[in-house]
Every structure is written in structure tokens, then in C-alpha cells.
Amino acid sequence: MAKENFYIGYLPSAPKPLKRFLSRFVWLTIPILLVFAVSLVLYQKDYVTSTFEIGQLSTIEGMLTYEPVPMLKVPLGKNDQGKEQYQSVLLVDFGKKGAEESLRKIEATHGALEGKSLTLEGTLIYYDGKSLLEMTKSENAFVKVEGGSLASQTKIIGKVNLRGEIADPKCYFGVMKPGEGKPHRSCAARCIAGGIPPVFKVEQNGTVDYYLVKGAGGKAIYEELFSIIAERVSLEGQAYQVDDWKVIEIDDLSEIKRLSQGGLPNPPMCSF
Amino acid sequence: MSVKYASILWNRQKKRYDLAMLILMVIYLATFSAIQVVFHPNITVDSLIIRSTATLSFIMLHIILIIGPLSRIDERFLPLLYNRRHLGVTMFLVAFVHGIFSMNLFHNFGAVNPLLSVFTSNPNYASVSQYPFQTLGFFALLILFLMAATSHDFWLKNLSPKIWKTLHMLVYVAYALIVMHVVLGVLQQETSPVLVGLMVLGMLMIIGFHLWAGVLEGRREAVFSAKESFIKICRVEEIDENCAKVVIVQEENIAIFKYEGKVSAINNVCKHQNGPLGEGKMVDGCITCPWHGYQYLPENGCSPAPFTEKVTTYDVKVEDGYVFVNPNPHPEGTAVEPATI
Secondary structure, X not given: OOOOOOOOOOOOOOOHHHHHHHHHHHHHHHHHHHHHHHHHHHOOOOOXXXXXXXXEEEEEEXXXXXXXXXXXXXXXXXXXXXXXXXXXXXXXXXXXXXXXXHHHHHHHHHOOOOOOEEEEEEEEEEEOOEEEEEEOOHHHHEEEEEOOOOOOOEEEXXXXXXXXXXXXXXXXXXXXXXXXXXXXXXXXXXXXXXXOOOEEEEEEOOEEEEEEEEOHHHOOOOHHHHHHOOOEEEEEEEEEEEOOEEEEEEOOHHHOEEOOOOOOOOOOOOOO | OOOOOOOOOOOHHHHHHHXXXXXXXXXXXHHHHHHHHHHOXXXXXXXXXXXXXXXXXXXXXXXXXXXXXXXXXXXXXXXXXXXXXXXXXXXXXXXHHHHHHHHHXXXXXXXXXHHHHHHHOOOOOOOOOOOXXXXXXXXXXXXXXXXXXXXXXXXXXXHOHHHHHHHHHOHHHHHHHHHHHHHOOHHHOOOOHHHHHHHHHHHHHHHHHHHHHHHHHHHXXXXXXXXXXXXXXXXXXXXXXXOEEEEEEOOEEEEEEXXXXXXXXXXXXXXXXXXXXXXXXXXXXXXXXXXXXXXXXXXXXXXXXXXXXXXXXXXXXXXXXXXXXXXXXXXXXXXXXXXXX
């Protein structure tokens, strides 16, 4: 008789040869799944060592400056030559939001903060020599403010033409992995549109450098960069350094050029 | 078979099916996560969840799409097809976790509604390389949701088999959207040829098994184009007892069954999900569809009460040891006297 192993799932029991066959198939599936799991993991790119101290609040004190972007100039102690060292800790808010709104709220209660020694509580983000503080509790990150007399040190670099990728520093320096590239593009766009200062990551001769991105005359630009975030582009403009952060002021946004990424064609440039 | 919206009618086989499925899922997730943590200790929990659920649901979708042609190639795979909806609903849930975590991570906590952000955060719709790939995943997930939500015979009955089947054939659209979601998304960053190769392998398997099953089906179905009212089909002994021979005569897809010294002919296409009745068998006096066990009486093409499915029937006769069939169909459910051998 043909179809001796004919079986429908609602019948009480499957014929033994069919059970054996299906059992073998299930066992065979296991090594196939393992091969996929191993291959998918081993052939992906590694994750960077960036850190977001989620769930761990830190208190830091430093001089607040709004230019080029909101940050605290934090004293690190003296070096071997007895000279005071500082690190500029970029400030961002909770979520995909810049710190400026919360800082203005604090100012509404405690008066002008710029140039003063401000103590904030938040979550540290750090990677590759750069640090950020997420004001996790927004304006409630405020701890205290005291007078201060520190000034930022600015050094002119001059006109530069740089190649790299615009990223949002909050994700890139620790919150997300990977915090750059196409898969992360939407998040970076939302962060930058929310007022988190854009950072240009430049890779040249095996070294990586970071520039805060500003418009002509130091104007803050966010949504103007929307269509090229996380793409390989070249930027031209005036560069300078404020303490330990480099800044590029783009002379003409329409001069931003998309660079070939190989393979798929690039989109048409947006009109700024 | 079920005509009312009842929860799953569990039996031992369904439990074993789901248990095997869950064990395999756990094995995959545990292996994927363990290797990630060992080889990529800097991975975040969010990334681990997003990537593990993405790859698991994509693998499950491949298995789902391959089960159909596989069970046409070798009927021993049919029990996997019977409970495929369990696999489908579970795959949707895994994909949903991927979608929710991705939307929360990439689009939440901003100034724009996360759902709106999926469509507006990347404006490069005119580009190929920079296309907003997350929108493709969103629409694929929407299709998978509609399929999972209607994955019950209650919906098949109420939507009508034609609409239900059309809706569920959208799985191929969902698959195409997911392939583009992966190609234009993560593969723009993860450029290892091995990862590209694995995806191409998956696509080739799906296409290959479908073509293979199609060729086999074409071979099984004898095609007759004569204009006579009764067409000579084959000798009686060429049809196995309680089984059928499938023929296509004048564009009619006919299954001719031999049973208890008789021969009957009904339409080969099951009303449930277009399953091939001729690849089924007579069980308890009923023609039984190999896919989900829908049953029809051979003498009138009607499902036994309380079920109401009906297929067309055909006149059949046996002369000099040969089976003849008239390809002009009777209306669905019309009683036709079986031919006596």
C-alpha cells in the first residue's frame, strides 16, 4: 500500500518511521543552527571599548562654557612639570537632546553660569580620550555653582579639508555600539536634531581625530546636516582648537561633498 | 480543522512540535549570545538583543519558506507543514522584539514620535546606498503581524480562503522587504563576504527548493488536451489503493482516487489553503489533504459535517481496465456515482 507513513497532525500518533525521520531532521538542524550562530558572530566587526556608565551617577566640577558647545572644563591635576591639566567634558541631556535647555533652566534659578565653576551630577560617557556627561536628571543635575576665573584656550589651525563621517558624540563615544555608520544613522540624526553637537570623525593615516562641527561664524548647525549624517563626506572650513576639542566651521554648507563608499551609488546631494 | 475561534487545540504532536521549536530557539540564542560575549565582550545588551532576535527570526523565516516545497519534494516533511503556523507566529514574536528594541533605541527619547521618526529621520528615499532601510523592516513586520494575527482557521473562514491565502502569500513580499532591509542596512556596515554569502545561500535555498518542487509537481501531473468528453487516463492498477493520480485535463486540475473497488474524481485543490488533495490519502472514507488534513467525501466533494467546504466533482468511468474522466466539472459538492472497478 502506498503512503504507508501518511500522517496528519491531528491524528493521535505518527508512524514510527516518520517519527524517526523527523527526529533525525531536528537533530540535524542543531549543527546547522550552530554553524549560523558562530559564523554570524565571528564574521561581524568588533565593538569598540567606549563606555556609558549607565545606572552609575558621577559628580564632576568644572568651568562651564557655552562656546563652541556646552561643556565643563574640568581640572585633572598637575602634570610632571607642575602645570594644571584640564579636560573639556561635553554636556548632553537625557535622551536625544542637547544640554542647553536644561542649563538655561538652571540659570533661571541660580543666575548666569558661564565662566563659573559648576558642579553637575550625571552619567559619564567616554572613549578615545574624549568624555561627555549625560545630565541624566536634566536640570536636576545641578549640584552647586561657585565663582571661577578660568578662560578657554583657543588656537587657530587654519583652513582644512577633511574627510570623515558626522556622528552624534553621545552615541559614538559610548551609548551605542556601533554608534556610527548606516545602521545607526537614524539615531544619530535624531540626536543631532535634538541639539547634541555634531562631531566629525576624521580617519587619516591610521589615526582618528574629532572635530566639533559648526556653521559659518560659529553658528550652531543641527538639522542642516540631516541628510548626510553617518555618510562619508568631505568638509571644508576654518579649524581651530578650544582647549582639547578641535572645531571646524564650515564656510559653505553646499560645498560638502559625498565620497564614494564603493558598490552602491551615492544619493543626490541635498540642497541646504 | 476548526470552524470557531477556539484557542489552540493542543495534542501530543503539537506539543512536541512546539517543544522542539523552543529548544532549537534557545540553543541558537544561547550559542549566539555566548559567542558574542566571549569574542565581542564590549557588545551592549541592546545590540545583543537586536542582533540575536534579527538573525533568529530571519533564519526561522527561511525554514518557514522552505517547509512548503520540502514537503512537496518528500512527504515525510508534511508534519512540519501541519504546524507551520506555530512557527510563523513565534517567528513574528521574535521579529517584533527586534523591531521594538530597534525603534526604542534608535527613535525613542527624541523630539519626534518614534513611529514618525522611522519614516523621517533619514530623508534619502531617492538613494540606493543611503535608503532608509528601517522603513522596509517596518512594512515587513506589519505583514508578519497581519499574518500572525489571522493565523487561525477562524480568520480563514471569515475572510474567505481566497483573501486569506492572498494575505498569507504576502510572506514572499515580507521576505523580499527583509532581504532589502538587511542589504541596505546592516550589510552596509558589516561587509564580510561570509555574511553576504550566508544571505545569498539562504535566498538560493528558498528559490532552489521552490523550483525543485515545481518541477516535481509538473512531472506528477499528467497533462491531457484531447477534446473528447471522456479522456482515457491510465490503467486502474496504476493508481495505488486509497491514493490518487493527478491529471490536468483542459486546464482542470483533477485528482482521481481509487478506494474500496471504486474510482472517484474531484478537484485537486483543497479549499483550505490550496493544498494538493491528490497527494493526500483516503482516511476513514474521506479524501484527506496532506497539508492540514481537511477532508472531502469522494462521491460528492463535500467536507463531512459540520464542515462546509466543497470542491467540484467529475464524471468518471472504468472500461477494459482503464480509467476515463470527463473534464467538464460539476458544480461544487455535486454527487457523482463512483465508477466500479
